[in-house]
Amino acid sequence: MDESMQQIYAELAARCTRVKEGKYIMSGNTIASLLRYISSQPVLMSRLEKCNYGFMYSSELETAMSGGIFKLPLGSRKVVALITGLLFELDRGTINFHNFIKKYYRASGVDTSFDMFVNSVIMPYLMAFKNVLADESEDAASEDAPDDNAVSEGVKEQLLPVIMQFTEAVAADNAITDDAREDFFTMLEGLYYSLELSRAKMVKAMFLGLTGVMRDYKNGAHFIRAIATVLKQYAII
Numbered sequence: 001m002d003e004s005m006q007q008i009y010a011e012l013a014a015r016c017t018r019v020k021e022g023k024y025i026m027s028g029n030t031i032a033s034l035l036r037y038i039s040s041q042p043v044l045m046s047r048l049e050k051c052n053y054g055f056m057y058s059s060e061l062e063t064a065m066s067g068g069i070f071k072l073p074l075g076s077r078k079v080v081a082l083i084t085g086l087l088f089e090l091d092r093g094t095i096n097f098h099n100f101i102k103k104y105y106r107a108s109g110v111d112t113s114f115d116m117f118v119n120s121v122i123m124p125y126l127m128a129f130k131n132v133l134a135d136e137s138e139d140a141a142s143e144d145a146p147d148d149n150a151v152s153e154g155v156k157e158q159l160l161p162v163i164m165q166f167t168e169a170v171a172a173d174n175a176i177t178d179d180a181r182e183d184f185f186t187m188l189e190g191l192y193y194s195l196e197l198s199r200a201k202m203v204k205a206m207f208l209g210l211t212g213v214m215r216d217y218k219n220g221a222h223f224i225r226a227i228a229t230v231l232k233q234y235a236i237i
Contacts, residue, residue, distance in 0.1 A: 005133055008043055016126045024101075024114035032091050038084065047132050051081040061086065069160045070104040072124060072196050074150075079128035083121060106164060108171040112185075116167065119189040124196050151198045151236070158230045163192050166223040173219060184220075187213050191227075200236050207231060 015034040022030040038044045060082050064071050072079055089095040098110065105116035170176070170184045187210040194202040207227065214220045231237040 016122050020118045024110050051077040055081040057085045076128035076131035080132050083125040107168050112171050120192050149200045151200055155234050156195050162226050204237050
């Protein structure tokens with residue numbers, strides 16, 4: 001990206017960070033601010049128009065919302081098109097945000113659900129927009145990492161619900177310290193995020209980090225075993 005594009009992306013990243021830092025209570029304002037910025041930038045709107053070309057938003061949204069988890073599509077352009085449309089619907093209220101995050105990001109509290117939403121939707125959206133701005137196609141990404149295989153849909157379908165259940169269990173466990181809980185959330189969100197990005201090396205690295213951080217957490221052992229079983233089945237670890 002040239003310097004002007006980098007500045008536009010830096011402000012986009014700052015708006016996404018404000019969504020995260022504002023927590024759920026401020027999400028109406030921070031999401032609206034993010035959308036206003038996108039709408040005010042001709043470069044972003046031009047890229048968005050290209051992403052929307054031939055993209056069947058209604059059917060893609062239906063696919064993403066089918067089942068118990070919200071599934072991002074494969075490909076940066078599709079992610080940008082889908083999530084921009086979703087954010088506009090959340091902003092307008094045609095999709096109730098509170099109901100949405102409680103359904104797809106189940107946790108003991110709405111702030112935890114919101115954090116899961118940000119890490120599995122907003123941050124991948126930001127990365128996808130970066131790829132689109134840099135004109136990085138799926139093929140180019142594959143050439144950059146020829147030995148980093150895509151994660152199959154079977155892995156995602158089996159593991160994303162387990163990670164969400166694991167996160168809920170951590171949120172509800174009063175026996176762990178706040179610092180430990182935050183560390184556990186970070187690793188679980190990282191594993192979830194790596195699966196959404198669909199890169200096997202990243203998934204492996206995050207899982208190994210997760211097992212290290214949680215090695216003494218006995219209540220998480222059966223979740224870790226379940227995750228390891230699937231990753232071994234698909235030769236990721």
